Amino acid sequence: MRTHSIRFWSTIALAALGAAGCALKSPPDRASLASEALPNAPAPAAWKAGAAPGSVGDDWIAGFGDPVLNQLVAEALAYNNDLRASAARVEQAAAGVKAAGAQIWPAIDVIGRRGGKMGGDGSGLNGWVISASWEIDLWGRVRYARRSAEDQYASTQADLAAARQSIAALVAKSWFLATEAALQRQLARQMIDTSNQSVKLADQRWRIGASSEVDVVQAQANLKTFVDAERQLDLAYSKSLRSLELLLGRYPGADVKPAASWPRIDMPVGAGVPSELLERRPDIVAAERRVAAAFDRTQEAQAARLPRVSLSAGISSITSEMFVLKDRDNPSASIGAGLIAPLFHGGALLAQVEARKAEQQQAVAAWAQTALKAFNEVETALAEEATLREREPILDAQARDAQKVLDIENSRYRIGSRDLRTVTQQEMSVYAARSTLLRVQAERRVQRVNLLLALGGGFGPGTEIESALQGQEKRP
Template structure:
């Protein structure tokens, strides 16, 4: 089909010449540094964090720093079975498909047109039958289609970053829930010990009453305290089962509170390097997603502006057509080819093009403002986590000493009550104080672990090395 090749070559050459004459390349997207300068130009971001911390680069693989293989396994299960993560993955696929669609608009479309039919006896109009190979191509003179393609790529990158952020958030949620489940497991053991201590005081009150050293009121008070401790134990056991079900939901198990918890909280990891503030903005996947959405908004503004300019479409075809004429004529079979170029110049659209530019420009401003707000919250997340970590470390040291002193005081008071040198109320108060100090210490230890997870999430480091 030499004529088709010649026609197509001429049409494509015409488009290429027109594109070269126009010389309209798309403007480069704003870089992360450009976006930061526009969004945070009024903010003096320091070189180091306000809380003293190591400025060494942030390490990947923070999940392993807790030294808990069971937690590692739970996170792997969550990543494999989480419905929320599956939704985020599907959005990445959707965004990738949009890139393919945008790329397709930049390429010629080739199709086969065919027609077949018959003519009634009374029909004197001839019927055309045949097939034609046809090519159409819109030449992207002013970059409108390339801007569309670039915006789709930026949106795909943003969706990929959202997926990474969802993975990190899920890993952090599993770790937090696991620490709570471990804490409540230890609270159950403390409550069981408290109930056993209260039961022992009931026996001790009965013995004192029998030998004449105690009173009926003391025995009734001991029984009342014992009932209160039993009630508290049931409440803690319910909270523990709820915590286990929360973990099971995250990892995709049936919520039966059947998962086996740790017997003790994981030891607190060593110091975590925090890098520098600006590095966190480039590292955090949610910030990467926000920056890519700024780039997508920029490209959509370019597309809207390019719509003011004329568009050029090329077409070419080649095929064989037969025409069944009326009876007095002979049938005609012949080969036909065609090539054409169509230009469309927008003259009046009722304000649609101008309105679209205003719309896209407002969307770009909103994307920049969203980046600015997210960046400030991200920096605040790190500073808050660092501040809390230092404060909780000091609190843990104080509460550990207080718990040891309270437990010793409770033991001495019980010994004094046994020999009649103290009353039951003092014993009960001392015991409650000791138990409360131990529960408070446990809560602070769990909170330190949770805050360390928050710090890693705020810094944007990967939870698995090499991921």
């Protein structure tokens, strides 16, 4: 009789295993997402703002040809605390995958008991029990939960990749802004020297009677304007260095020494085609994985409305000093199966399905918004870089012309054919032109970083930055 019962439940188990092997439904692919979520924004064949031909490079930091910048980015990727928090979220998601996957396997427990008169328990029961239970995943509920956790893990990995690229971009932009602050301060000091010469010249002319004291006071007022500008630039310089040091995980002591000249940006940037951006940008990939996770949670909620079949088995040995149990010297075993079918839960299960569907729609909308934002960032960066590239030679010529005019006005003032007011006004024009040129030169490099980041450029294998990433992953 026992043999017949074992065969009966074994047949049920085999049938359940066969049913549990059915394929899960696949989440929407990228093409379906684009068709559903971006019906009014199909990706064009090429960027509207125009771009250099070729694919997006893999090592965009090295493209600036600045070894110090490479070292700073590697340092930030190794010690930035925001990245450490992102890495911890990845580890948390990985643990979630393990926990979800464990539900597919049987659960085995052991219980031991020792009782007696001295234990405060008069039953005298002693023994052990080993039990096992296993839910047969007929409708894929458990497997959908596991796959949802896997999708969530993949999204956190993509988020970490996006965070690393963002930190690298912030370091590069902070480095360029610190360089600009240093060059602007240097310019202010040069203008102070020029203004000092004007003060001396005005004083000399006043002493010999060639001009009035008004020229001296005016030259001194102009000098104080440049001195005040230098003080403001000193503060901006130290603030830019402290911001950079925070990204590096250092104490903000303004101890970093910025570059003395601009890094190159003469190399054109290949931008590929817009449709490739959906595959390359890590934030879009993360949003796509969140759509897949929401789809799996929806399927899990739908499967929860269907009956559940579980198998159970146990083996035990129990003795007692108070009463005699049959077969006390031999362990007893059992095997069985259970069926749980939800009949009435007040609409809670259906409401759960509807909530999961709404979450999926929200994830699809978030993916679409992320994709549109990415397209906009690339188009904007391309347009701004083109404009800045055209402006720089214009401003450079303007600054040279302004300096020529200043030299001429200084010569005229020395011979008395011009008053000092014209000279001081031209000094301000030279300073404004050169300062604007430095601002545009810095902005060109900042926009180059924005473009490379918007295109989803990564870190090439074998580089110093990639080595820093590997070291970060090995750190406990």
